[in-house]
Structure formats: structure tokens, C-alpha cells
Amino acid sequence: MRRKFSIKKITFLLFLVSFVSVAQHNEKKDVANAPKEEKDLKVTIKEYINHHLLDSYDFGLFSYTNDQNEKVHIGSPLPVILWDNGLKVFLSSKFHYGETLAEVDGNYYKLYHNKIYKTDAQGTINYDAEHHPTNAKPLDFSITKNVVMIFVVFLIMFFMFKRMASAYQKNNGMPKGMGRLLEPIVLYIRDDIAKPNIGEKNYKRYMSYLLTIFFFVWIVNLFGLTPIGVNITNNIAVTFCLALFTYVITTFTAKKDYWKHIFWMPGVPVPMKIILAPIEFLGTIIKPFSLMIRLYANITAGHIVLMSIIGMMFVFNNWLGSSLSFFLAFVLGILELLVAALQAYIFTMLSALYFGSAVEEHDEHH
């Protein structure tokens, strides 16, 4: 029982660590020139959604404008790590949510549209013809909100499964507690995803990856649905990274047969072989590319739709429309729960399928 609590404590502490330092960033806003206040509600919602979908340099929970017309941000600043002729580390609170420049070692950095640009002391941003900033962007390894959440998921997964594993040893090979819930999932991945797709002979060395990716994507997706609202999988960088793993593992564990079927398809005439080779080769890249886009697009679309419907409550601003929106948002929220698991499943399943094709042994020509 004590151990059970300790896990809860750890997770709780993690959140506490982020929020104890919840600094109340009260910024005096100039009331006179605040055209934002008059902005259309729809535009505000749209901006809010777009903002939500992006990564950010601070762990913001919510913000509001108080009675004194001050914008209050509840959240915690996060470290910014830049590589710009040397390591520059500072807290994102220096930016004051993009209001001020951050000055480190004589360099000025500006947070503009959620990206850090190097500027002069006045913070001028130069634009090209298409209104894209041309300022230099330092190499950015900041611990952003998403990185924090990845780290949280990392810790949760590590302790959760380590505990599950140790329970087996203490309990004579029987699962205990959380393990009872997780074991069927682990077995499902082994018996219904890995074994049939990769084959009884080779599946074992892919198990660690498949299990990790399934639980990682699932937990991360679920976190995206919590009110903390950090959706990691709607970052193309994250899904690209995951898809890259699948691609690299497929490529490096592939057997001779796999390459033979790509570059010199047996059993077809030579001209066809020549035509097929680039197509097949492109296919190997498109496969993980589709993994990347699928996960990204599904989660992003889900969030946009869900948040739009929530936003519609405020647009309608009457009891009928708002309650309908609420109902719709509720139903969609449940659907998103399903999608969270489904996308994890699809990602794992397709990865297993690609691994399977890489180690498949063809007995006869076809």
C-alpha cells in the first residue's frame, strides 16, 4: 500500500514542482492602446486555438485579465536553452510572454510568434517579401512545455512499468495492481500486433520498441485531452521523430530479401524491375512519412474540432446553442479518448507491419 501512494506522490510532486513556482506574472497593460480587447470573439477563439496547438516556452495553465486590467498568467516559466556561439541558458520569464526582449551576455532575443529570434537592442524584426522574419534563429534546445510533458510521461512510464516488472518478481510471476490492467495490453501487443505481423521467429527484438511506442503515444495523447492541455503529438517534430525511429529500425534490421524486393523485384521482367525500383524505394520513405502525418493530423484535427466546438459555446451565447455545443463537445471528447488509443494502436500496428516486411523471408518467387 505504501508503494502505491509513493507513485501518486511522485506524480503529484512533479506537478507541484511546476506549479509551486507558479509565478503570478502581473503585467500592467496599457488600457488606452489595447485594440485586442475589441477584437472579434471568433478571431480571439481562433487565435486561442492556434496558440494552444503550438508549443510554448512557459508552462502556462491559464491567463485572465483582472479587475485592474492586468493580464495575469498562471503558470511557471521554463528554462530556455540556446546555442548561439556558446550555451545561453535563462528562464523564459525574461521574455514576459513576448512583451520584452531577453538580454543574455549582450545578445538580444525576441519571442515572436512563438519562436526565438536574435535581434538588436530595439528588438527589430526584419521581414522578407512574404512577411517571414529574416532574423537569425539561434539553435534552440529549450525545455518547452512539450519537452516538460515528454519528460513527465517519461517518468510516469518508467516508474509505472518498473513497478509492474518488480511486482512480477515479488509475486511469483503474477501481475499485481496496475500490472493486472496493463498485462492484457502488453500481451495484446505481443500476441496480436507483433507476432502475426513480424512472425514468431523475429518478433522478440522489436517488442521493446513496439511496447514503448504504444504506451508513449497513448499516454501522451491522453495527456493532450486533460485540462492541462499539452498535446505533444500535434507537433510535427515529435511525430517525425517517432516515425524516424520506425524508419531507422526497419532499414537497419531489414534482411537481404527486403532490399532485393525493393531494388530488383524477383519474378518480373527487367524493364518492370527498373520501373519498380524507384517506386518501391519511395514507398519505404512514404510509409513512415504516412505514420508521421497520420498521427499529427489526427491529433491536431481532433483538438481543433474539439476546441472550436467549445469556443462555439461562447459564440452562440444562448442556452440552446451553448448547451448543444456542450453536448457535442462532450461526445467528441469521448471520441477523442478513443482516437487517442486508436492512433497509438495504428502507429504500433503499422510499425510492426513494416518491421514484418523487413524481416520477411520469401520462399518462392512471385
Added chain:
Amino acid sequence: MDKLLSEFSLGLFFWQLLLFVGLVLLLKKFAWKPILDAVNEREEGIKKALESAENAKKEMQNLASDNEALIKEARAERDAMLKEAREIREKMISEAKEDAKEQGAKMIENAVTAIDQEKQAALAHLKKEVGDLSMIIAKAILKKELSSQEDQIKLVEGMLKDVTLN
């Protein structure tokens, strides 16, 4: 596509790569391997237990069939022994019968020969007695009959008549 590229954050990619590789390796060592091993072991155990139960069942069946075979064999042996005994009895009886018969026959034969001998002896004795008697009778008859001539002729004629008739 342009939006996707502009959204791509190298930092996030870097951290994701680092943390994910770390997670896979750590979980592999501390979680997946022990968990899968434990599950495998358990499954193997169950499989083995089932197999041994099946084997035990088979052995039991074998034993039962062995027992049956033994019983059958014993029964067959008993039957054979009984049969043999019966045969021996029969044989003994028949042998005894034969013996008895032979003995009887021998005894009868002996008796017959003895009787024959006795008969022969008796007959010889009788013949002698009869001869003696007939001699006496003949003597007496001859004494009486051959006293007259007539009677002597009559006798010779009668004897001749018999001879011719023969």
C-alpha cells in the same frame, strides 16, 4: 507543407529523440524484459503443467491398459492351466482306461488260454476216460455180441453199409 516545416522545432525533436531513446532503453532493461520474461515463464509453466498433467493422464491410461493386459494374461494363463489340467486328467483317465482295458484283455487272454489248457487237459482226460470206458464197454459188448455168428455178420454188414454211404 510550408506550415508543417515552419512548425518543425529542432529543439523539440532533439529532446524527443533523446528522451525516447532513453525511455526505450531504460524500459527494455527495467520493465519489458522482466515483464515479458515473467509472462513467458508463467506461460511456459502453465504449458508444462498441462503437458505433465496430460502425460500423467496418459501414463495412468497406460497403467490401466497394462493392468488390463496383465489381467488378461493371467486369465489366459489360468485358462491354459485349467485346460492343461483337464487334458492331463483326460489323458490320465484315458490312459488308465487303456491300461485297464489292456490289463483286462490280458487277463481275459490269460484266462482264455488257461481255460483252453484246462479244456484241453479236460478233453484229453475225457478222451482217455471215454476211451477207457469205450474199451470196457466194447469189451463187454464184444463179449456179449460176438457170441453168435449171425450177429457178427450183421455187424460187418452194417459197417459196410455205413462205409458206402460215406
